[in-house]
Every structure is written in structure tokens, then in C-alpha cells.
Amino acid sequence: MNRHENMRVIALDVRPRRLGYVVFEGPTRLIDWGVKRFEVEVRHVERIVRLVAVYHPSVILLRNVRKNSSRHTPAFRSVHRRIVNWANSVELPIAYVTEAAVRQTFSASAKATKERIARLIAGCFPELAWHVPPPRKLWQSESRSMPIFDAAALALAYFAKKDPMAVRKFIVESVSFHRPLGGVAR
Amino acid sequence: MGTDERGTKCQYTNPARGACLYTLSLGCWLLGLEKGRNRTLLLMETEDIRTLSNYIRVHRKKSGLNQHELSMLLGYIGDGQVARHERSLSLPTLTTALAYEVIFRVPVADLFPATRERAQQDIDERIQALKGALEQRSGKGRYAPVTARKLEWIAMRYEST
Numbered sequence: 393m394n395r396h397e398n399m400r401v402i403a404l405d406v407r408p409r410r411l412g413y414v415v416f417e418g419p420t421r422l423i424d425w426g427v428k429r430f431e432v433e434v435r436h437v438e439r440i441v442r443l444v445a446v447y448h449p450s451v452i453l454l455r456n457v458r459k460n461s462s463r464h465t466p467a468f469r470s471v472h473r474r475i476v477n478w479a480n481s482v483e484l485p486i487a488y489v490t491e492a493a494v495r496q497t498f499s500a501s502a503k504a505t506k507e508r509i510a511r512l513i514a515g516c517f518p519e520l521a522w523h524v525p526p527p528r529k530l531w532q533s534e535s536r537s538m539p540i541f542d543a544a545a546l547a548l549a550y551f552a553k554k555d556p557m558a559v560r561k562f563i564v565e566s567v568s569f570h571r572p573l574g575g576v577a578r
Numbered sequence: 579m580g581t582d583e584r585g586t587k588c589q590y591t592n593p594a595r596g597a598c599l600y601t602l603s604l605g606c607w608l609l610g611l612e613k614g615r616n617r618t619l620l621l622m623e624t625e626d627i628r629t630l631s632n633y634i635r636v637h638r639k640k641s642g643l644n645q646h647e648l649s650m651l652l653g654y655i656g657d658g659q660v661a662r663h664e665r666s667l668s669l670p671t672l673t674t675a676l677a678y679e680v681i682f683r684v685p686v687a688d689l690f691p692a693t694r695e696r697a698q699q700d701i702d703e704r705i706q707a708l709k710g711a712l713e714q715r716s717g718k719g720r721y722a723p724v725t726a727r728k729l730e731w732i733a734m735r736y737e738s739t
Contacts (some may be wrong), residue, residue: 423636446665447630519640 401441403453403489403547406475406538410466411436412539415447419559420553423447423519427539437478444484453546454480456488484522489546489553497552497559498545510541513548515567520544599666631692637682638664652677669693705730 400553403413409430416421424447428439440452454475457463479486498504498512507527514521525535552559622722630636637650638660645657645664652674654660662668669690670678679686687694715725 422640424631424639519642522642 399451400447400449401451401453401547401550402440402449403543403550404440404475405542405546406454406468406471407539408465408471410536410539411439412541412543413439413443414543414547415443415449416544417549418550419555420527420562422519422544423521425544427536429536437474439440440475442477444482449484451485451487451550453487453489453543453550455542455546456490458491461545476480487550489549493553496547497549497556498563506538506542509545510538512543512563512567513544516548517544517566548555559562559574614650626691629692629695632658632663633684634689635664637684637689641682648681651681666692705735708732 400415402415402422403414403416411428411430412426414425414430417423421552424443428435430436430439442454443449452475454461454472457468460471476486494509495504498509507525510524514524520540521535523540526535548559548563617727618713643651645660649655649657649660653659659668659670663670675686675690678684678689682689709729711727712725712732716722717725
């Protein structure tokens, strides 16, 4: 058995006032997921501490946000710095996953947009299907549940880096299995 | 669950060490303790504990049920009991554990792996003690065949695992 199959990871999609998280045990076992909204930025770390205390992950996964990205705001940097400082203080490893790695993981058949990635992930994990937001119009804000899929994409991209064939196979098999039920074939 | 330094019950406290992971890690961060005994202790704890104490929350979330609905299925009035089970603040009764198995269609041992693992370790230790005691007994006399049968059963048990 591959040693990554039972590795427990927490993937975080960090926004200044929101935190999307998923907990995986290997690439095929989804343990927990959720989105938390905050009034103050310091709450991010409190929530992460609680998650870490419950799930004891081997690694925390964060998105590698480029400096010229629109996400790289002062508020994001502040939250990110707090998380990294805390993780360093307890010597919990952090792994960064790039946007390119995420897109590469999900770009087997077509261009990997966020919505398409969300639908693919929902195909892999039917328990997330009801979180999939409807197609977004230009004038609409992003769905509140999208951070869950962003975090899940980070986790799957991380596992794909370790064992690309296993993750690709899992995604393709899951999606083809669930395709007749709808929602994934767009 | 254990009791921390102040005597309060806490799910993250290791009974053997009396230290609360949550308090420690948050405290370390808030107090800016970069190095020291607390951090080492926390890291040791993190390395020690790998198995989740239970998977009730995992299966509940997969089913889409909320705690109130699951409580209703279990026959509880409020949802506090389910919350306590999920956070390992209390262990369910045998009837409730079997009810979880029926609801989620997952064996009890898979729902409570840490409890099962602990039971396994305890039983193994006690069987070793029993085996030692049986081996001390005389091979002669009225109870010798029964003692031999017990030792044979212990040997067979180890072979089958």
C-alpha cells in the first residue's frame, strides 16, 4: 500500500473573512469539510487550532498565492502570516499547492475552470454534490460554498503530486460512475 | 477524555499527561512560546495520536443529517448527547452504539476505531498475564486438563490473528 493512502491532511482555502477547509485521509476518503465566516481575522487560527486538535493532520495544505495575484491583499497576507506563525510554533508542516498544479490535476478532458473543478470533485465525493453552486452569472458574487471545493482541489492536487496515476484514476472512475446521475457532464 | 491542570474535563486532554492539546497549542501561539516544554509536549502528543476516536461525525455529514435529526433517530430528546459522542466527551451505551451501526450501516468497530484499538491492547495485555499465571500452575492434578485446554485456546487465538 502506498504510504500516502492513509495520510491525513487538512487543506485550507484562506480568505480574509472566510475559511474553507476539508480533511482527507488519503485521496479517496473525505473526513470533514466546511466553511467558516468570521467577523475578525484572528478567528482563522482559532478554528484551525480546533481542527488540528481533533484530526491531528500530518500536514496543512495552503494555496501558493503569487505576489501579483489579486488574492495577495494586505488582509490575506495578515491572515496567512498568522497561520504560518502558529504552524511554525507547533512545528506542523505546511505544504503549498500552486494554482497550476490544481489545474493540471483536473484538466484531463477540458479546460479546468473553478466551476468545472467543483463539479468534478462533487462527482468524486457525492456527499458534496448539494454544495455545488449553480453556474455563476457575471454580476453575481462567488458562492459561499466554493471555498470547500477550492480546498478539496488543493488536497487532491497535493495527493496527485505524490501519486498522479492513482488520483487521476480515482477522478476518472468516480466521474464516469456518477455521470448518469447528472451534474458532472457539463 | 481526561482532566487538565485545572481539574476540568476536556476531550483533548491526554489522561496520562494531564495536558490539553487545544489549550497548549492555542496558548503557545498566544503567548508566543516558540520553544520549550509545552511545545515539545504538544508535538509528542501530535505524533502519538493518529487514529480518530470516532467516525460518527464523518458518517453523519456524509448522510447530510444534522445532529438534531440524528438525535431524533436515536431516540434522544435534545442533540447534546450526539455532540458529546462526536467529540468523544462521552462513550455511547451499547444500545446506542448498535443504533449508530444500524443507522449508518457501518460496523461499530469502524465507527469507534480508537476504542476498539484500546480494547484490543488491554485484552492482549490481560491474556498475556493470564497465560503467565496458567503456565505457573502445576501440570499434574485434577485441573491440569482444563489448564491445558486454556493454554491451547490462547495459542490458537494468537495463530488465528
